[in-house]
Amino acid sequence: MKKTLIVGASGATGKLLVADLLKRDTEVTAIVRTTSSLKSTFENHPNYHEVSASITEMSDNELLPLLKDCDVVFSCLGHNLNFRGIFGQPKRLVTDTIEKMSRVIESLKPDKKVKVILMNTTGNCNRDIPEKPPLSQRFVIAILRLLLPPHVDNEQAADFLRTCIGQSHLFIEWIAVRPDSLTDEMAVSEYEIHQSPTRNVIFNAGSSSRINVANFMANLAIDSELWDVWKGKMPVIYNAV
Numbered sequence: 129m130k131k132t133l134i135v136g137a138s139g140a141t142g143k144l145l146v147a148d149l150l151k152r153d154t155e156v157t158a159i160v161r162t163t164s165s166l167k168s169t170f171e172n173h174p175n176y177h178e179v180s181a182s183i184t185e186m187s188d189n190e191l192l193p194l195l196k197d198c199d200v201v202f203s204c205l206g207h208n209l210n211f212r213g214i215f216g217q218p219k220r221l222v223t224d225t226i227e228k229m230s231r232v233i234e235s236l237k238p239d240k241k242v243k244v245i246l247m248n249t250t251g252n253c254n255r256d257i258p259e260k261p262p263l264s265q266r267f268v269i270a271i272l273r274l275l276l277p278p279h280v281d282n283e284q285a286a287d288f289l290r291t292c293i294g295q296s297h298l299f300i301e302w303i304a305v306r307p308d309s310l311t312d313e314m315a316v317s318e319y320e321i322h323q324s325p326t327r328n329v330i331f332n333a334g335s336s337s338r339i340n341v342a343n344f345m346a347n348l349a350i351d352s353e354l355w356d357v358w359k360g361k362m363p364v365i366y367n368a369v
């Protein structure tokens with residue numbers, strides 16, 4: 129049975145990811161702030177374990193037992209969409225978390241590479257390819273970079289995986305999944321996966337339902353052939369139209 133660790137599990141996408149993984153006979157440990165406990169939703173599931181803590185306050189030592197023997201680590205973290213979440217601390221919520229978990233995985237020197245799956249955004253380019261978005265999009269993103277710390281955090285988290293973990297790390301493989309505009313749907317529907325955005329992210333955005341994003345992230349964790357297709361890349365997900 130695969131052992132997974134999720135941060136951001138209490139978020140709108142994170143909850144759907146937990147539910148999807150539990151259906152697939154996966155062991156799920158979620159690090160969740162006390163105020164956002166998922167115990168009432170998943171408590172009766174034998175494969176659900178919850179650690180009540182804020183990932184930002186956990187030390188490397190506290191993370192060690194959670195990452196030991198872990199096959200897949202997911203981040204569905206995102207800044208809360210209120211003034212404090214957008215402009216307050218921690219500004220590097222996602223980046224610092226990905227860096228911290230990577231550091232702990234490195235210290236564990238696992239026999240098998242750990243898979244890290246980051247929920248990212250189409251607003252971020254994959255500079256490995258490199259992508260060249262339309263000028264109008266680049267202009268707006270440059271402004272967002274100045275005004276919105278969470279956007280910079282999303283960019284830096286993926287940049288860390290791209291440039292510091294890279295393509296041939298001894299202990300870590302990664303995928304940064306990029307949804308477009310997130311929507312809420314009740315069920316998984318058909319979706320498309322692309323190497324790069326096929327639409328203008330600002331002026332012609334597509335939809336990516338959270339349940340589809342969760343489904344794709346769970347598929348990546350379970351299906352090793354699918355993992356090999358996308359490892360070290362930043363796949364874009366759109367609902368099929």
Ligand SMILES: NC(=O)c1ccc[n+]([C@@H]2O[C@H](COP(=O)([O-])OP(=O)(O)OC[C@H]3O[C@@H](n4cnc5c(N)ncnc54)[C@H](OP(=O)(O)O)[C@@H]3O)[C@@H](O)[C@H]2O)c1
Nearest residue numbers: 136137138139140141161164205206208249307308309310
């Ligand atoms: N909105 C869009 O259209 C869109 C499009 C593409 C990508 N994205 C990206 O998708 C990601 C997830 O989106 P979502 O809507 O599923 O997120 P969400 O519902 O806002 O969930 C955010 C998660 O992060 C946790 N979190 C926030 N601040 C925290 C802190 N200071 N310390 C510890 N945990 C913290 C939240 O915990 P609590 O429950 O305890 O607050 C929650 O679990 C975000 O990175 C976002 O940038 C969004």
